Structures are given as structure tokens and as C-alpha cells.
Amino acid sequence: MADRQEGGRRDRGRVSGLGVAVGALGLAALLGIAGLIAVYTGAYNVAATEEHASFTRWAFDTTFHNSVESRADDVAAPAAFTPAMIAAGAGPYKTMCQHCHAGPGVERAEWAGGMRPRPPHLTEAAAEWEPQEVFWLVKHGVKMSGMPAFGPTHGDQAIWNIAAFVKQLPAMTSEEYARLGGGQQGGGHHGGATQATGAGGGGSQSSTPQAAGAPGGTQGSAPADAGGAAHGTHPH
Numbered sequence: 498m499a500d501r502q503e504g505g506r507r508d509r510g511r512v513s514g515l516g517v518a519v520g521a522l523g524l525a526a527l528l529g530i531a532g533l534i535a536v537y538t539g540a541y542n543v544a545a546t547e548e549h550a551s552f553t554r555w556a557f558d559t560t561f562h563n564s565v566e567s568r569a570d571d572v573a574a575p576a577a578f579t580p581a582m583i584a585a586g587a588g589p590y591k592t593m594c595q596h597c598h599a600g601p602g603v604e605r606a607e608w609a610g611g612m613r614p615r616p617p618h619l620t621e622a623a624a625e626w627e628p629q630e631v632f633w634l635v636k637h638g639v640k641m642s643g644m645p646a647f648g649p650t651h652g653d654q655a656i657w658n659i660a661a662f663v664k665q666l667p668a669m670t671s672e673e674y675a676r677l678g679g680g681q682q683g684g685g686h687h688g689g690a691t692q693a694t695g696a697g698g699g700g701s702q703s704s705t706p707q708a709a710g711a712p713g714g715t716q717g718s719a720p721a722d723a724g725g726a727a728h729g730t731h732p733h
């Protein structure tokens with residue numbers, strides 16, 4: 498008797514488990530059909546003149562953050578960003594990023610405000626990302642967002658310099674911003690052209706910060722691969 502009751506309970510458990518599975522499959526099929534209808538009929542409005550629907554925005558943001566976080570886990574960041582790296586990242590930031598992401602005291606270009614997603618002001622957004630995440634974002638870009646990948650055209654050292662500069666933005670005054678990287682490099686966008694300090698791609702940290710204060714690049718031992726100047730192609 499006790500056995501029969503047990504068995505009955507188990508059966509009922511099995512039946513309702515089956516019901517849930519069938520329900521889930523049905524729901525998945527319905528969602529799939531709804532998705533296909535949206536894809537084929539053009540029901541979804543791709544116009545950038547409209548804000549993203551909150552669900553789309555949530556799905557994109559969450560995917561975006563989790564994807565970057567998990568992939569950047571494997572990136573070894575330099576132990577510290579030297580002032581020389583920060584200075585070397587300023588010029589490239591101003592020529593390659595500022596028009597979309599603005600800077601202290603400088604607005605983004607008018608057209609960049611018409612992008613969806615709108616590129617965030619990095620003076621605020623940079624605080625939310627770890628240095629290796631900024632590096633990853635700049636190197637690989639973000640699909641379906643308008644954030645370009647700079648890895649194909651820039652070496653790791655140059656990208657670490659940009660990441661170093663970006664991580665300083667939240668604390669930077671507009672005067673400092675205007676001073677760093679200057680406008681006087683005559684077309685070159687890589688700041689002090691002979692910067693070669695510190696943290697090569699894998700994170701070999703330079704433990705000589707005293708050489709760092711000189712944006713002109715007066716480091717004693719001048720390694721042959723002067724990161725900032727070594728790569729020739731630029732995407733513009």
C-alpha cells in the first residue's frame with residue numbers, strides 16, 4: 498500500500514515533468530516563429546533615429562558586458578600604467594576616439610550623437626571597466642554597435658597606451674586633457690613618437706617609472722621596437 502502510494506506520486510511527478518517539457522518546447526517554437534516573422538517581415542525598425550526598445554537594449558547590454566568580462570579575463574594587464582604610457586595614449590585617443598567618445602571639456606562629434614547605441618562619454622564610462630577590459634574592447638571592437646576593432650591596425654603596446662589614457666579620463670581635468678598629446682605633433686597621432694616604455698603586450702612591466710615623466714621619450718635604454726612608432730598603417 499505504501500508502495501502503491503509511492504509509485505503514484507512518482508507517476509504524477511513524471512507526468513507533470515512531461516507537461517513542463519512539452520510546454521517549454523511549445524513556447525520555444527512560438528518564440529522561434531515570432532522571431533522568424535520579425536526577421537522576414539521587416540517588423541523590427543532598424544532606424545537609428547529611434548531609441549532601442551528596452552528589451553533589445555537590455556539584451557544587447559547584458560550580452561556585451563558579460564562577453565567582454567569573460568574574454569578579458571585571459572588578458573594580462575601591465576602591473577602599472579606609467580605616465581609615459583598615459584602620455585603616449587593621448588594623441589591616438591584624440592584622433593581615433595574623441596569624435597565618438599568625447600573627453601574632458603570636449604564634446605563628441607555631432608554625427609556621433611546620431612549613433613544607436615550612442616557611444617558613451619568615456620569620462621564616465623571608463624570607470625566601469627577594468628584596464629584589461631578596455632584593452633580588449635579597443636583591440637577587438639564590439640560587433641553590431643559601431644565600436645571599431647583597432648587590433649588589426651595597432652600593436653598591443655599602442656593599445657595598452659590608449660587603455661592607460663582611457664583609464665585616466667574620469668579623473669582628468671579639461672586642462673590636463675588639452676595639454677596631453679597636444680596638437681603639435683604634425684600629423685602623427687601617436688603622441689611622443691619614441692615612447693617605448695613598459696608593458697609590452699604580455700605585461701612585462703617596466704619598473705623604471707622615473708623615466709616616465711618625459712613625454713618626449715628620453716628613456717635610457719631604447720628598445721628597438723619603439724611600440725608607438727613601429728606600426729605604419731592607420732585606419733583613416
Ligand code: HEC
Pocket residue numbers: 561589590593594595597598609612614615616617619622623625626631634635639642643644645647659663
Ligand atoms: C565610430 C564611433 C566609435 C569610435 C571611433 C570608437 N568607439 Fe568606442 N564605442 C562606440 C560604441 C557605439 C560603443 C558601444 C556603446 C554601447 O553599446 O554602450 C563603444 C564602446 C566603447 C567602450 C565601452 C564603453 C561602454 O561602457 O559602453 C570603450 C571603453 C570604448 N568604446 C573605447 C574606445 C576607444 C579607446 C576608442 C579609440 C581607440 C574608441 N572606443 C573608438 C563607438 C566608437
